[in-house]
Amino acid sequence: MLFFAILTVLPFAWMISTSFKSPSEVFDFPISWIPANPVWEHHQKIWTGSASFVPYYLNSLKVSLISTIGATVLSALAAYGFTKVTFKGRDTLFVFYIAMMMIPPQVLFVPKFIIFKWLGIFNTHWALILPGMITIFGVFMMRQFFLSIPNEISESAYIDGAGHARIFLQMMLPLAKPALATLAVIDFSWHWNDFENALVFLISRELYTVPLGLQNFILEYNVDYNGMMAAASAGILPMLVVFFIAQKFIIQGLSGTAVKG
């Protein structure tokens, strides 16, 4: 089992090791896992100089953070509406939501392109942020969580005269903190890694996010294998940090929706 786990991480180990090698050592076989003379220049190149990833990082951070905050808030609001308020047509509307999940993004790309042009947000970060705030999965996940809170709690508060806004803010949100954190972390990872939307909706290089920056790097420096591996390491780093901090959350959250789903 340990063997399999190591097999899973080997590509990452090779990536990191290669990023410290000199160009002539890249394809040494048998693989020299620890380069004889570790070279820092590839990493330096990624962080400083003309191929710097810093702008891509800042763009990605901006897009991912705003999208994540928006998506978490909007999902929690909608999920509360879908579970703790009774109104006509609610469940039909939810089924409709689920059906929307089946539509492939490819169906929507061109019309979204037209809509973004019309709204004047094509080739701006808003083209990623605004749709990024809408996640049907997020509504689904938060709804699963709110369903697990007995309705009696909110109903008795309602009878005692608290409005829905107050119940939501003062009772449900504090209870939902772990679920919100989970959703936020998962959502952040999606936005950080989102290549496909960025590919379609961003043109200007100064707007590029990390995945586009990576692709751009490979197009420009396509024989600089060490540099590629240093760039790849840089692109992964933030998610590694987030993952090791929030590992518990991610795993519980994902398995909660899938096992009880």
Added chain:
Amino acid sequence: MRKKQFWVGYAFIAPNLLGVLLFFVIPAAVSAVLMFTDWQFASPVFHFVGFDNIKRLLHDEQFYTSLANTALFLASVPVSIALAFLVAVVLNRSVYLKSLLRALYFLPYITNGVAVAFVWMLLFQPKLGPINGLLRSIGIENPPGWLTSPDSVMAAIDIIWIWFMLGYNMIIYLAALQEISPELLEAAKMDGARKRQVVFRIMLPLVSPTTFMLLVTGLIMSIKTFGIFEALTQGGPGSSSLILSLYVYKTAFRYYEIGYAAAISWALFAVILFITAIQWFGQKKWVHY
């Protein structure tokens, strides 16, 4: 009271619903109309061409190639799920290192697809790459060209995808396995069931709802993916790794044939619907709740 709740309910849902309308419902409707036009990006004029795009689709060789490649790609999903189940069973038993191993397996799933594509591109490098180096060292003289050869490119991508999905599937299985009551497994052992019997006759049926769920979401997610293909091969060599979702993207944003791209994208939707429907009706046979 009822009436008041109606507006309150919508007030909570409204911001999200507005987004769903703007970014899902309206685009879907627009796309359904575009499918019947000959609109190309650059030109302001377009005509309604009826079912011409759909007719063209039915005679398009590229379309059938990409359909077949999509099927080859989706084959990796059940393989990854089966492997994940086995890994989860073992990991569920061992107490040591459990959380570390869990984290290691999960790494690929949260990493950047483009970065992953880079690393595998070099690992699969036909002449000098470490994978073929390994194959040569165990006596295989003509190892495959992997991503550079039409015969092996889909196999190579399947390997990457199995690796990519394994950790996620495994984590979900682990959670499901932990919900099985220990008494049940204990009782089976008392009755003399062998280890293998416990795994395949008791655990496997008990986690079947999880398997079902992983299969449905895994297939849907995979069929929509094209970023990793764009980064790895761009559908090549030739069109040997062109899958449906990438074909839509290329038709729209490389060849600017919007009407036709819309038609292909709805064919993609039809495939998703078809797969989901089959699973939905097939689940009665093997999913035990």
